Amino acid sequence: MAVWKEKVKEQLEKDRDNSVRLLQSWVREASVQGQEAGVQELVASKLAEMGFEVDKWVMGGEELLSHPYFVSPRTSFEGSPNVVGVLRGTGGGRSIILNGHVDVVPPGDETQWERDPFSGDVEDGKLYGRGATDMKGGNLAALIAVEALQKLGVKLKGDVIFESVVEEESGGAGTLATILRGYKADAALVPELTQMKIMPKQQGSMWFRLKVIGRSAHGGTRYEGVSAIEKSLAVVQAIGALEKRRNDRITDPLYAKLPIPIPINIGVIEGGKWPSSVADLVKLEGRMGVAPEEEMEDAKREMEEALAGLSAIDPWFADHPVELEWYGARWVPGAVEEEHPLMQALMATFEEVKGEKPVIEASPWGTDGGLLTKLADTPAIVFGPGITQLGHYPNECIELDTVFECAAIYALTLLEWCGYEE
Secondary structure (H helix, E strand, O other): OHHHHHHHHHHHHHOHHHHHHHHHHHHOOOOEOOOOHHHHHHHHHHHHHOOOEEEEEOOOOHHHHOOOOOOOOOOOOOOOOEEEEEEOOOOOOOOEEEEEEOOEOOOOOHHHOOOOOOOOOEEOOEEEOOOHHHHHHHHHHHHHHHHHHHHOOOOEOOOEEEEEEOOHHHOOHHHHHHHHOOOOOOEEEEOOOOOOOEEEEEOEEEEEEEEEEOEOOEHHHHHHOEOHHHHHHHHHHHHHHHHHHHHHOOOOHHHOOOOOOOOEEEEEEEEOOOOOEOOOEEEEEEEEEEOOOOOHHHHHHHHHHHHHOHHHHOOHHHHOOOEEEEEEEEEOOEEOOOOOHHHHHHHHHHHHHHOOOOOEEEEOOOOOHHHHHHHOOOOEEEOOOOOHHHOOOOOOEEEHHHHHHHHHHHHHHHHHHHOEOO
16 A cells, blocks of 8 residues: 555645635535535536536435434425435445535624635635535545546546535435435445544434423512422433433443543523513423434433433422423434454554554544444444534634545545455
């Protein structure tokens, strides 16, 4: 691989300016939910230029919308096409999916940005803009890895399937649609923002809503009522105890550096209607982490049991149980063993390019890789150049040197995994 390493790096450097301009064009498309058509047209055009068979479609239909893993705040996806490109191999090799999303979260308060959120500006070796690190920079690294091999005359034996999907930020409906359309492979790489850490395991997560019931009364005689706000404190404590129990049993060394491997976070609390009234309802909304090898239904059952146990602590909850609803976004967990051949190839090529062993950890958040692993029988490993701490933050950016370094690793991994004609 040493000879190929130098050839690939030279080719990537030769094309560097064009590659940066391509990434700038992607970032300058403000591809928030419902507005991904512009960037997808750019991606589809590039794939066609490279000789991929391009499949571009607006997902929908009963099979998708009624699927148990379908999650989205909407049911119509006009303006949000999926794009998949297939580069056929010569035969006899292993196939691979390169899966990345183009939907980005909104920029938020633009006064916190030092430049236009979709500027694509390059300064001091970094490219700025919403989506640069999450995860258009990773998508570019995967695509230019293939392009570098093409320009070097390499004929891969296995098929390369490049998936540019929407809806990842809302739970993965875009990738689910590719699976239902029949796309699968022997393995997958997801170039999410891992900061060059290799993540063979990723936790899942799901959103929940709780309703805590009280009894209203005048604030001047509050003792005649039952405050839902006070009762919600017991609910929060019960969830905290559940989080501790679930995390105490995790011994996976890939989670050793995370203080809370699978957190349960309460992110919204609403309650009460009037300062002089006892609150009769509090609503709590949050996110429950799911371990890589755990079934989501088992995690749900634990939450239900923890809430049911409140009646043993406070008799009020026996007649007024907390209402639990699972709603909104959901990301499927996934795990690939370290002995998997793609994992071994990726670790070896990483060391070849970087001159050091990779950091292997479990992902603290969910990605579309879980869907690929669980539903498409396509073991997915998460590895990319993006800066973890900058995803969803103001002044999002990506280090360009890391993008090209990652692309070199991808290219060598494709040679090893797919095989190539001598």
